Amino acid sequence: MAGHRAGTGAVPGVRGRGRPRRVPQPPARRGTPAAGALPRLPAGPLRRRLPGAAATGASRGIGRAIAETLAAEGCALALCARGEEGLAKAAAELRAEGATVFAEPVDVTDPAALAGFVERAAGELGGLDLLVSNVSAGNVKGPESWEASLRGDLIPFAGLVEAALPHLEASDRAAVVAIGTTNASDTARPAGANSYSALKAAVVQHASALAHSLAPKGIRVNTVSPGPIDFPGGAWETIRTSRPEVYEEVLAKLPIGRYGTAEDVAAAVAFLLGRTGSFCVGVNLVVDGGLLTRVQY
Numbered sequence: 001m002a003g004h005r006a007g008t009g010a011v012p013g014v015r016g017r018g019r020p021r022r023v024p025q026p027p028a029r030r031g032t033p034a035a036g037a038l039p040r041l042p043a044g045p046l047r048r049r050l051p052g053a054a055a056t057g058a059s060r061g062i063g064r065a066i067a068e069t070l071a072a073e074g075c076a077l078a079l080c081a082r083g084e085e086g087l088a089k090a091a092a093e094l095r096a097e098g099a100t101v102f103a104e105p106v107d108v109t110d111p112a113a114l115a116g117f118v119e120r121a122a123g124e125l126g127g128l129d130l131l132v133s134n135v136s137a138g139n140v141k142g143p144e145s146w147e148a149s150l151r152g153d154l155i156p157f158a159g160l161v162e163a164a165l166p167h168l169e170a171s172d173r174a175a176v177v178a179i180g181t182t183n184a185s186d187t188a189r190p191a192g193a194n195s196y197s198a199l200k201a202a203v204v205q206h207a208s209a210l211a212h213s214l215a216p217k218g219i220r221v222n223t224v225s226p227g228p229i230d231f232p233g234g235a236w237e238t239i240r241t242s243r244p245e246v247y248e249e250v251l252a253k254l255p256i257g258r259y260g261t262a263e264d265v266a267a268a269v270a271f272l273l274g275r276t277g278s279f280c281v282g283v284n285l286v287v288d289g290g291l292l293t294r295v296q297y
Contacts, residue, residue, distance in 0.1 A: 052125030053273070054078040054118065056108055056160060057134040059086035061231045062179065065262035066132055069270045071099035075130065078121030080106040080114075100125070108135045108156040118163040128167040130273050131176040133157040133203075139196040139235065149195035154202045161210060161221075168219050175273045176214075178207045179265070180225035182288045190228060190250055200225075204284050211282030220281050222272045227288025230259035255290035 053070045057063040059081035067079055071094050081087040084105040091103035102124040106117045122128045137145075137152025157178050168174035183191035184201035191197050204223050211221035228250050230236040236259060240247045251259065268287045271277045286292060 052076050052078055052121065052128045053130035053132070054080075054121050054125075054128050054164065055132040055134060056080050056106070056114075056156065057136070057179075058103075058132075059083055059090045061234050062226065062229060062262045062265045063132075063134040064090055065231075065266035066134065066269050067094060069263070069266040070130070070273075071097065071101075073270060073274070076100035076102075076125045078102045078104075078117075078125055078128070080104050080108070080117050080121075082107055108160075109151045111155070111159045114156060114159050115163040118160065118167070122164075122167045127170060128164055129171040129174055131160065131164050131168065131174075132179070132269060132273075133160050133177070134179040136179075136196070136200070139194060141194075145195040146199075149199035153196070153199040154206065157203050158206060165214075165219075168214075169217055172218070173275075173278075174219040175277075176207075176210070176219065176221040177269050177272050178203050178221070178223045179269075180204045180207075180223045180284065182225050182227045182286060182292055184225060185284075185286070185292060185294070189246070208282045208284070215281050220272075220278070222277075222280055222282065223284040224265060224268045224272065225284055225286045225288070226260060226265045227286070227291040228254070228259050229262060229265060231262045250291075253291055254288075258289065260287060260289055 053075040055063060055066055055070070055077065058067045058077075058079035063079075063081070067077055067090065071077055077094065077099060079087065079091060079101060080103070081090075082105065087103050087105055091101045094101050102121055104117055104120065106113050108114050118128070133156065135152065135156045137148040140148045140152075161176060164176075168176070180203050181197070181200045183197040184204050185191075187193070187197075204225065207221050207223045214221055228236055230240065236247065251257075265287050268285050272280055272283065272285060
């Protein structure tokens, strides 16, 4: 990975009649990653430069971390988000680091606008190989929450894949990742009986169904489901300050002893998009610090 290469964890040597041996390395120290630091990924999971990777919701938080990780791997990026100012800032900072970036403010609840973004992105980047759907209406409340979650979570994911399908079919290593949530797999706090949890469960199901229907066309589809992720401006930062008792309650459920970072999620996305994850089809990769206690079959 450009700028963030990591070793294999062993040093090749010679033993006996020239047979290679592996010399174990000291174990990595455990602890909370430094704020804003990218995690070290397996060496070059996206080593070959790609014509294009498109990501929605990429101006901040998890989406921004995904964009940074893919840029560091040599991808040309097409990014969209609703907020024009935040998106412009993110794109400018990525370009300053040497990334190729096409950025456009888009309301993903508008199917025509989203499809138009995909077409313009493919034109600007010369094609699309990777697709990341990182959109959500959030944990909305009230009588309109169900429609808001449907229009903000499930429909944009379905529309994004449908619009990008001709470009993905033309790629020799197409991959799609949808961002889900552990709320889709649980009922206890922080999950609950709400539209966010239910519609994210629908996203996971649709991703799995797409995975099996599109794999024969050479398109891999997987999901990354984050647990509690604390980043600046995110929901858990708000809860930490406004409802500290809830923040501490959920923290006590995390055996790893910390909340996740946006970079933790980005590393999982990069794995599933890259060659090291090329045999993963229909996977729901949970990134939750041990929050879920069920056995994952």
